[in-house]
Amino acid sequence: MKKTYDIEVDCANCADKMEQAAKKTDGVKDCSVNFMALKMSVEFEDGADEGTVMKAVLKNCKKVEDDCEIFI
């Protein structure tokens, strides 16, 4: 399953960091952050619960970039 979320982040490098952090989260198969469109598209592993995974993704992203926001 693939879903796209609106995000908020200030710089392109930070967006890349978010992408890396999200990719490492359990339940995320792949992730791509588009800084220009302020969108994060997440491909979930089979059977992963979207809500819990996204919470973890947000937590991991906050670790690398305190200022970021994902509108889940």
Place this chain on the structure above:
Amino acid sequence: MNKKQKRVLARIIITTVLLIVIAIVEPHIEKFALALYIIPYILIGYDIIKKAFKGIVHGQVMDENFLMAVATVGSMILGEYREGVMVMLLYQIGELFQSYAVGKSRRNIAALMDIRPDVANLVTQENGVETVKTVSPDEVETGSTLVISPGERIPIDGVVILGDSTIDTSALTGESVPRTIHAGDEVISGTINQNGVIRIRTTKAFGESTVTKILELVENASSQKSRSENFITRFARVYTPFVCLFALVIAVVPPVINMLSGNDANFRSFIYRALTFLVISCPCAMVISIPLGFFAGIGGASKAGILVKGSNYLEALSKVDSVIFDKTGTLTKGVFKVVSIHRQELSDQHLLKYAAYAESFSTHPISRSIVNAYGLEVDKSLVADVEEISGHGVLATVSGKKVIVGNDKLMTDNGVEPAHCHDGGTIVHIAVDGRYAGHIHISDVIKETSEKAIRDLHKMGISRTIMLTGDAEKVAGKVAAALSIDEYRSELLPADKVSVVEELLSDRKGKKGCTAFVGDGINDAPVLTRVDVGIAMGALGSDAAIEAADVVIMDDDPLGIIKAIKIGKKCMRIAYENIYFAIGIKVIVLILSAFGMTNMWLAVFADVGVMILAVLNAVRTLHVPDITD
């Protein structure tokens, strides 16, 4: 500017004023210099320092906030108070500019693609009374009736059931000439109704409508990144650690060598150089300009009616060196038209008149093309005894004369000897009162811009153009010659097209360039997905084409291919300019600071300057290159 940006701007202005005041009073109270400079420093840099601390807590030591904090605090400790504040100030100016410029181009591009309809005016019957309700397009069911006033956007694909108007399709196709619509015509969501009130019956749900499909495509476009984008992010990941490591080496190694060789260690000077390194360790300038360039490129292309599904396809477009065309509907219009009349004794107009009158009751595309070519009103009362022989032609009595209009066989069957014609295409013979009168040559028409498109492709250095068609050899050869296409394959069945493309692709294995296929997207989906860049043309309203193609040209003008390739080339050129420029300047400043030939605020100035120039260069891709000679 948003609130956040305004606040930063205010801090920048106050800090600048404070710095000027301090510069004036400083000579009088030198002892308190640190106390004086600490005020503007905290004012301008408190958020950076706060973020730096948070970064440390989360184990992010390569965070640019942390590095900026180390560099400026370090320079304050070294006694370079003014420099510490200046570096922070310039850094903030740079960040502000970046977020402003990026936000602005983001809004510009969003405005280009602002085709999402917000409401639909639904016509409902309640107790026999008709009422119009404004609802969200999501709620409209297929088969509903919508009323659309002038100036409103058509929210859902449908068919006009009442009213005449013109619609502006420019947001979708880039075509500025409005299209006239009448009852029975199909309309596409996202276009704007211009001057008459119309009613439409929806034929699709909002989620399946063209406008939704296009927006989905555009929004997902940048998840497919180009090689240069991936390169710059990979570069950024190693750049910061490398610069930091190098800074550490500069801070430690030369002083130790100095000490060992008995000289003055000169720690101060080398630590200062190391701190300068940290100032330019942020890769943001490079990282932002590359995706910004592609994003603006895709945005500009959509405005011109060309949808590109990802920056990787812009990259592929820029490398195209052979283009395969489907003939019908791509290079030709896919409609029949009278191209020439070869007559015996009657005048052209007379010959055409007999043919048009005889064919006036037929609905066959060829008959329609003859009637259209005649152009005048047909007085059907003069036509009698019409007999249509399917696949051959028509026999009729026109103004008392017996007219036969049809192919070779119909002529010989009726005892008339038809002339032989060397032109390719379809030939319609005409005999009047048993005497051969001439023939009309009908053919699919080449689009007006096809020839220029092929010529421009050759001019751009595309070495191979190939046309594929299911038509007869003679017709194909003629079209290929007229357009000066390098090669053609004729009499192909749809399945043959795939194998021909496969064969052409395997020919070029190991070569560098990319192969593009251009088709109408309706029955060539397998081929579109097989090549490096699949281009679907005239795809407005065709979901299958939008799905299968990598690049969608919304109108059916072959010059769109030239535009798409030029946009790709321009984006790539600008991306490379920015990569070389940003990395080049950074490397030069790094070398200069390693040898102590620069100072910290010059380094940050170079950093910010590079970013501003790279961003300005990147937004140039928003403008679609001109393709007129």
